[in-house]
Amino acid sequence: MKKKVVLVQDNKDILDIMDQVLDEEGFDVTPSLTTEPIENIEEIDPDLVIVDDHIKGKVKGSEIIKALKSDPETEDVSAVLTSTSADLPKTAEECKADDYIEKPFDIDHMVDVVKKNA
Numbered sequence: 001m002k003k004k005v006v007l008v009q010d011n012k013d014i015l016d017i018m019d020q021v022l023d024e025e026g027f028d029v030t031p032s033l034t035t036e037p038i039e040n041i042e043e044i045d046p047d048l049v050i051v052d053d054h055i056k057g058k059v060k061g062s063e064i065i066k067a068l069k070s071d072p073e074t075e076d077v078s079a080v081l082t083s084t085s086a087d088l089p090k091t092a093e094e095c096k097a098d099d100y101i102e103k104p105f106d107i108d109h110m111v112d113v114v115k116k117n118a
Contacts, residue, residue: 002028003118004046006037010055025111038064041074048118053083062095069096078117
């Protein structure tokens with residue numbers, strides 16, 4: 001059974017690279033440039049959510065993760081925050097993310113983080 005990953009990124013190139021790499025690693029990826037999959041999270045039922053902190057739209061990735069972690073329905077879903085921000089470790093800790101991936105990221109490191117948390 002493939003592990004399910006919801007992948008929300010603000011940059012199409014990064015989204016495509018991450019999607020392709022994770023697909024090759026055997027994950028069932030739901031990639032998106034919007035937060036739409038998060039709104040359908042109970043239907044998708046992912047093992048892991050990877051969210052960029054700076055998504056085009058209304059909410060920050062850290063706010064999404066904080067909301068997921070404070071909802072009994074979704075608090076057990078692993079969440080990884082991605083960002084170019086120098087404050088990423090602190091932001092990830094504050095929103096209760098399980099882990100974080102700094103951008104620009106190393107592909108092998110990203111895969112390790114996903115495998116560890118999915």
